[in-house]
Amino acid sequence: MRGILATGTLVLVILGIGDRLWWLAAVALLYLYAALGRGSPGTAPPAAPGTPPESYRAYRERRDRQARWERRYRRERPF
Template structure:
């Protein structure tokens, strides 16, 4: 979550001692902020395993091409 979100939840919990409705608001805010976002569900970092062998091969080939290109560029830099 974040410092601001946790602070807001803490303030709502403290306010809840006077009015219990604030505890419900704090709980709803916590549940809203703790669920994963759409990008996290889709594997935003790309670390999830491919679902098919073809997807695995495509990713492996892309990575190999990138590494070869990077190696060539690094080699040219020192010439």
């Protein structure tokens, strides 16, 4: 996602040398990226201010789930 965003912004800036409308498009693209979130689709939104951090148990469950997935992937794809 970041690579696509960086490439798109760079192309719009280069096109903007001759036309200011492309500069505005680049700024709009960066604004949408900042406004709609920087995380990947699989990440949870940030917690609201004042809420306690995620519990250690939830962290362990997520870590163990990731480890199981990695072991399974390693078995299916030995190379």
